[in-house]
Amino acid sequence: MSLGRGIVTILLVSLVALLLPSIDAGRAAPARKVAKARPKPAPAPAKCEMPKFRIVVDVGHTPDSYGALSARNDPEFGFNFRLARLVTAKLKSEGFTATRLLVTDGKARPSLFKRVGAANDGRADLLLSIHHDSVPDKLLETWEFDGAKSYFSDRFSGHSLFVSERNPHFASSLKLARMIGRRLKEQGLHYASQYTLPVMGRYRRQLLDKDVGVYRYDGLVVLSRTRSAAVLLEAGSIINRDEEMEMNSSERQEMIAGAVAAGVGEFCKMR
């Protein structure tokens, strides 16, 4: 576009308009509940053409409301951002050139609706939300890291996948979550099985796929309000001291991003 006319050029500001929800608030585990209305489904494309398939890779939480804190006091938002950026790059390099990274700012709750709005307004075909896990506060233990009292729990580890039955494309979302879960399993990674345990209290979830770790989480805003298929990935536990280190390694990040992209690729081929 030519900028030489002396008139005001209008810039579209997009990112700020977006974002959303977080699954884990503060140090506590996963997500926030919300509303019930089922969004109007986006029409499912007859087939999936990779360059036209609009994938939104949502970075969980915001810089201001950063989600969980790791065992070494690093905010979850940073882990989410690094991995989501890698997932986006991987998807693009494999032919999903319409993939976009969604970074949201602001407070936790409004950011959830911004995310949904961005995905729906952009007529997304798929929303993938990237998070890192923690544990309920009552399970936290203390240790000293870098001279400061810090919190950890080495009791649980692993990734997990969440889908909402209130999403208008629940069946597709579940199918995709299973495909991603299978790819993660093929990499030798295990899923977090604690979500079925009583100790998880209000974070307990129904396990929909015992083989690859897909859970049902109906009330999550980003899953239930999005008009496209939607899957949330908790990539690993950053409150677990060993797993935090692994989640910081480029090897693990590449492994997960590759598994996610392979799962999405398979999903696309089957449509």
Ligand SMILES: [Zn+2]
């Ligand atoms: Zn989170």
